[in-house]
Amino acid sequence: MPDRQDGMQTDTICQYSVDQYIDKLKAFHGNFAPGLLIGGFMVDAAARRMAEHEFVDAICESDSCLLDAIQMLTPCTVGNGWLKIVNTGRFALALYEKRSGVGVRVGIDASKLDRYPEIKNWLMRLKSKHEQDGAALLSEIKAAGPDILSVRPVQVSAALRTKKPGDPIGICESCGEAFPNNGSRLCLACQGMDLYG
Numbered sequence: 001m002p003d004r005q006d007g008m009q010t011d012t013i014c015q016y017s018v019d020q021y022i023d024k025l026k027a028f029h030g031n032f033a034p035g036l037l038i039g040g041f042m043v044d045a046a047a048r049r050m051a052e053h054e055f056v057d058a059i060c061e062s063d064s065c066l067l068d069a070i071q072m073l074t075p076c077t078v079g080n081g082w083l084k085i086v087n088t089g090r091f092a093l094a095l096y097e098k099r100s101g102v103g104v105r106v107g108i109d110a111s112k113l114d115r116y117p118e119i120k121n122w123l124m125r126l127k128s129k130h131e132q133d134g135a136a137l138l139s140e141i142k143a144a145g146p147d148i149l150s151v152r153p154v155q156v157s158a159a160l161r162t163k164k165p166g167d168p169i170g171i172c173e174s175c176g177e178a179f180p181n182n183g184s185r186l187c188l189a190c191q192g193m194d195l196y197g
């Protein structure tokens with residue numbers, strides 16, 4: 001597929017063909033998730049615009065499969081701290097230069113979804129998973145590629161970029177495990193968190 005006039009490409013997701021990426025996401029995520037394919041186009045759109053920067057961190061605005069698209073396609077993971085979840089509930093992400101905060105945010109432009117009814121059903125949860133036409137949704141996502149995305153430059157706030165010093169570590173008087181105590185004698189679990197029933 002040739003490049004589109006607006007410079008958006010639809011035939012690749014980072015270094016993969018779309019079909020290669022789908023195979024890879026199934027292996028990583030355990031099953032096919034429509035949001036992970038859309039997320040692949042989102043990461044690709046952001047990564048293209050951040051290509052000249054060496055140290056790029058990520059923000060994911062939802063606690064969802066979108067996280068896995070970022071973790072598959074960039075060096076940023078929740079575990080290494082280069083990927084932060086700032087849960088606004090929006091299906092959106094940002095990649096930004098670690099020090100300056102200069103970056104790009106990619107979300108879904110809901111106003112463009114009237115042309116893609118299955119994607120709209122999925123995003124707006126207008127149909128249950130059972131009612132969704134999976135094949136139609138997949139082909140709409142492939143056809144849409146980056147067409148449904150909204151991309152804009154952002155400056156990530158200093159507060160988000162600053163690493164906060166950790167609390168001192170203490171030993172919980174109840175379970176005997178180490179935890180960040182910030183003045184408390186009991187860890188959060190022993191304070192009564194409903195964790196393991």
Ligand SMILES: [Zn+2]
Pocket residue numbers: 172173174175176177186187188189190
């Ligand atoms: Zn404890």
